[in-house]
Amino acid sequence: MKRVAVIGTGIMGAHLGRRLARAGFDVRAWNRTAQKAEVLAADGVVPVARLGDALTRADAAIVMLSGGPVIDALLFGEPAGIAALPRDALVVVMSSIAVETARAQAARAAALGYAYLDAPVSGGEPGARDGTLAILVGGEPAAHERAAPLFTPLGTATWLGPAGSGQxxxxxxxxxxxxxxxxxxxxxxxxxxxxxxxxxxxxxxxxxxxxxxxxxxxxxxxxxxxxxxxxxxxxxxxxxxxxxxxxxxxxxxxxxxxxxxxxxxxxxxxxxxxxxxxxxxxxxxxxxxxxxxx
Missing domain, CATH: 1.10.1040.10 (N-(1-d-carboxylethyl)-l-norvaline Dehydrogenase; domain 2)
Known part of the structure; x- marks a missing residue:
């Protein structure tokens, strides 16, 4: 797992992208406000103008957007952004969303052939900057194991149970x-x-x-x-x-x-x-x- 898409580069997502790039991952970043992704180029992150350009080669997509409806629209709307991911890619939603939303997203992702983790974080901007976040993970244990290399530069991840448990x-x-x-x-x-x-x-x-x-x-x-x-x-x-x-x-x-x-x-x-x-x-x-x- 080397190619990572970071979707959403606000305060938290920007730090995640930087830390992953510094850890040696090939990181592409997309944000609705393009300038917020473009500033990450100095940190080794490749900003892209279109969501599909971030997802098309990714082994995993880390999503850090402002809420469940926004994520639903981007990943599962028309056209469905998630369809740009290679089959068997991993979707990791690190936003804070409703428990039932996470469970529904996991089911929709699985139906399309993608593994899904809800992995919200605690620790705020200092934790994201310093790689000391508490990462609260819900989903299949096998998916959590696959995501372990992604989580290592970001903080300490704990698997808590099936989809929605992290939320x-x-x-x-x-x-x-x-x-x-x-x-x-x-x-x-x-x-x-x-x-x-x-x-x-x-x-x-x-x-x-x-x-x-x-x-x-x-x-x-x-x-x-x-x-x-x-x-x-x-x-x-x-x-x-x-x-x-x-x-x-x-x-x-x-x-x-x-x-x-x-x-x-x-x-x-x-x-x-x-x-x-x-x-x-x-x-x-x-x-x-x-x-x-x-």
Whole structure:
């Protein structure tokens, strides 16, 4: 497996393409906005103008697009982009999509003769840049074994079960991340209003039971007011809404998740949803200092 198509070269997909090229893969990249693929030429990636040009020689296609409907349209629409792939090629969808969408895509790919993995990731832009992503894999074990050389330069891959299992694990991850973000934002708001330096409090908590990667990476963004998007809040909200809908379908009520979703929906109302997820600290601060209704 040497020839790889990277479909979607936004923040995450661009880093995936670079790392694969540096690892010795023959990488062709396509993006709807061509300039985002063209800038990767300096990193050894071959940008192409047409989707079919990326897929036609590929042993595997890595898809990192913004959602299930977009992927459906590109791969299975008319004309079906997936048909440009050689038979027996591997399709690896690393986007975060609904569990049922992943299962449906796997079935459609199999009917056309292609192996399919859903392999969403956790670790954000730093993980994609540094090759330290957690890669959550669903699909056939044999397909996962074939994909192992692709995953090695990108992070640590864990096979979790049949198609859709990777997406289910990603939703669980996003429930944890969302709740942790709001908890950290509230803790830092409490520290600041109590007269302590939030940056010093964050530093002091690292290494204790309150420590986490979210505290280290996104807590740092909070205390410095660095909200340039690495992991856009819009994607976090999308994933949490997907998790909430899945829970309702199982007749589960996840109260904390619903409360966190409310905080992120408020960011959307304030025009802040395209900023980094760390910006939720602003909404937490607004709520914390809001005068109670009379």
């Amino acid at each position: 289910l694990a990603k939703l669980a991850n996003q429930v944890i991340v969302g709740g942790t973000l709001v908890a950290i934002a509230e803790a830092l708001t409490l520290a600041e209003h109590g007269g302590a330096d939030p940056a010093a409090v964050r530093q002091a908590l690292m290494g204790g039971f309150g420590d986490s990667k979210v505290l280290r990476v996104l807590g740092e963004r909070m205390v410095h007011g660095d909200f340039e998007p690495g992991s856009p809040a819009a994607y976090q909200l999308r994933d949490m809404r997907t998790a909430s809908a899945l829970a309702r379908g199982m007749h589960l009520k996840l109260d904390q998740l619903d409360a966190v979703i409310e905080r992120f929906e408020a960011l959307a109302r304030h025009g802040e949803i395209e900023r980094d997820v760390a910006i939720v600290v602003r909404e937490v601060a607004r709520r914390a200092t809001r005068e109670p209704a009379a």
